[in-house]
Amino acid sequence: KKVGVLISGSGTNLQALIDHTQNKSHNSAAEITLVVSNKADVAGLTRAQRAGIKTLVIKHEEYKSRKDFDAAVHEQLVLHGIDIVCLAGFMRILTGEFVDKWTGRMLNIHPSLLPSFKGAHAQKLAIEAGVRISGCSIHFVSEEVDGGALIAQESVPVYPGDTEATLAERIKTVEHIAYPKALELLASERIQLGTDGKIVWNW
Numbered sequence: 001k002k003v004g005v006l007i008s009g010s011g012t013n014l015q016a017l018i019d020h021t022q023n024k025s026h027n028s029a030a031e032i033t034l035v036v037s038n039k040a041d042v043a044g045l046t047r048a049q050r051a052g053i054k055t056l057v058i059k060h061e062e063y064k065s066r067k068d069f070d071a072a073v074h075e076q077l078v079l080h081g082i083d084i085v086c087l088a089g090f091m092r093i094l095t096g097e098f099v100d101k102w103t104g105r106m107l108n109i110h111p112s113l114l115p116s117f118k119g120a121h122a123q124k125l126a127i128e129a130g131v132r133i134s135g136c137s138i139h140f141v142s143e144e145v146d147g148g149a150l151i152a153q154e155s156v157p158v159y160p161g162d163t164e165a166t167l168a169e170r171i172k173t174v175e176h177i178a179y180p181k182a183l184e185l186l187a188s189e190r191i192q193l194g195t196d197g198k199i200v201w202n203w
């Protein structure tokens with residue numbers, strides 16, 4: 001399966017997906033053939049280029065509307081024959097029109113144990129809530145932000161004195177394990193999104 005990864009920043013999750021899919025011994029069913037960033041000069045673009053993966057920068061501020069930006073991204077994904085989209089630190093909300101075209105074929109990784117702590121500041125919300133366990137969630141992308149069907153989760157402890165940064169760093173260590181596994185499940189068709197919006201396991 002050809003995979004397109006959408007990023008906005010450092011790309012450590014992108015790097016984990018690259019390391020997994022480009023490792024011949026993994027016999028991965030996924031091949032990352034395109035990386036799209038909505039921001040220029042981010043570390044994720046360099047990571048892709050070092051791995052020999054084509055990169056595109058599509059700046060959202062250059063489009064009149066969210067709809068036009070999404071259409072430009074969709075056009076490139078189709079042009080490159082992408083089968084599966086992975087959001088990896090992509091920080092733009094996607095319109096329902098775009099999401100509908102990728103239903104069951106688009107994943108996201110979120111730095112909390114959903115449905116807790118949805119939104120752009122998950123680690124901060126977890127610390128403020130005083131939870132003792134947090135983690136990451138990989139889910140199908142639905143129109144409702146961070147509301148799509150859950151595919152995989154990994155947990156980490158939250159320590160007293162943790163800051164957003166120390167917790168984010170600890171969560172990332174398990175993100176880099178969980179995301180490649182989730183992508184492999186979808187790319188090898190061991191899971192799919194059912195018509196009722198629930199996960200179907202094809203075993």
Ligand SMILES: Nc1nc2ccc(CNc3ccc(C(=O)NCCCC(=O)O)cc3)cc2c(=O)[nH]1
Nearest residue numbers: 090091092093094119120142143144145146147
């Ligand atoms: N429709 C849909 N689209 C998404 C886009 C990105 C992410 C990644 N997680 C994200 C979760 C929240 C945000 C957010 O609130 N950003 C500040 C507003 C930025 C903007 O104006 O766009 C971004 C990404 C998940 C989703 C999703 O679950 N559903």
Ligand SMILES: N[C@@H]1O[C@H](COP(=O)(O)O)[C@@H](O)[C@H]1O
Nearest residue numbers: 010011012013089109110111
């Ligand atoms: N989607 C969230 O945004 C961050 C992206 O980090 P990176 O993959 O760009 O390093 C990660 O914490 C991920 O959970």
